[in-house]
Amino acid sequence: MARTMLVVGNWKMNGLKAQLGEVEAIGAIASSHAGVEVGLCVPATLIASASGKAGGAFIGAQDCHQKESGAHTGCLSAAMLKEAGATSVIVGHSERRTDQHETSADVAAKALAAKAEGLKVILCLGESLETRDSGKAIDFVLDQLAASLPEGAGADWLSIAYEPIWAIGTGRIPTMEQIDEMHSAIRGKLRDLIGAGEADGMRVLYGGSVNADNAKDIFAIADVDGGLVGGASLTAAKFGPIIEAAAG
Ligand code: PGA
Numbered sequence: 001m002a003r004t005m006l007v008v009g010n011w012k013m014n015g016l017k018a019q020l021g022e023v024e025a026i027g028a029i030a031s032s033h034a035g036v037e038v039g040l041c042v043p044a045t046l047i048a049s050a051s052g053k054a055g056g057a058f059i060g061a062q063d064c065h066q067k068e069s070g071a072h073t074g075c076l077s078a079a080m081l082k083e084a085g086a087t088s089v090i091v092g093h094s095e096r097r098t099d100q101h102e103t104s105a106d107v108a109a110k111a112l113a114a115k116a117e118g119l120k121v122i123l124c125l126g127e128s129l130e131t132r133d134s135g136k137a138i139d140f141v142l143d144q145l146a147a148s149l150p151e152g153a154g155a156d157w158l159s160i161a162y163e164p165i166w167a168i169g170t171g172r173i174p175t176m177e178q179i180d181e182m183h184s185a186i187r188g189k190l191r192d193l194i195g196a197g198e199a200d201g202m203r204v205l206y207g208g209s210v211n212a213d214n215a216k217d218i219f220a221i222a223d224v225d226g227g228l229v230g231g232a233s234l235t236a237a238k239f240g241p242i243i244e245a246a247a248g
Contacts, residue, residue, distance in 0.1 A: 009233025025236030027055025051085030060088030066109035104147035155201030167208025183223035
């Protein structure tokens with residue numbers, strides 16, 4: 001099934017209003033590559049101002065709370081993010097699974113909370129270096145997928161991002177064979193979990209040290225449907241060539 005390439009920047013804890021010019025420049029590049037879906041998941045403080053400047057790109061958030069409201073100091077609900085202008089949200093990034101001790105059950109609940117507000121969701125998975133070195137990366141990631149996948153997961157609102165933890169921000173990436181093997185395994189597991197129709201339409205992104213030099217090779221892999229990009233999404237100069245690589 002033909003899947004539209006999806007390239008999403010994850011700005012993490014980077015970006016002040018001074019960087020809105022980069023949002024605008026990236027949005028303009030997105031507008032001129034209509035065949036690729038482009039998004040920027042900016043810090044929550046920038047969502048409202050960025051959404052008016054993003055051109056052909058959508059603006060997303062980097063996390064949401066699983067509850068609609070309540071006594072959760074410092075947290076943001078899906079409705080708040082949507083009201084600010086986000087149309088998507090990342091859930092289950094490894095930095096949150098580690099730093100905020102989020103479990104796969106939390107991640108599934110966050111995805112459902114986002115869906116209830118009409119947000120699209122990018123659900124992250126990935127193994128540690130220790131797990132990779134022990135030869136159990138595929139088993140680990142498929143178990144994490146099964147445990148994190150929300151009820152009613154559908155290709156129209158959910159995408160998966162495979163991000164090996166040891167490749168994030170390190171400049172080190174798996175071999176193309178390892179990426180291919182993992183993405184095919186994820187696709188196969190999705191078929192078991194949600195049926196071939198939904199699984200074959202669902203985007204599975206690769207993330208972890210994607211840059212202008214490696215993007216073309218990574219995006220050429222059959223079951224890679226785009227990328228989740230951290231450091232190289234912070235400027236239009238670095239992100240632009242990655243968007244172009246996805247355009248083919
Ligand atoms: P990176 O981050 O591209 O800087 O490695 C990717 C991510 O964590 O989403």
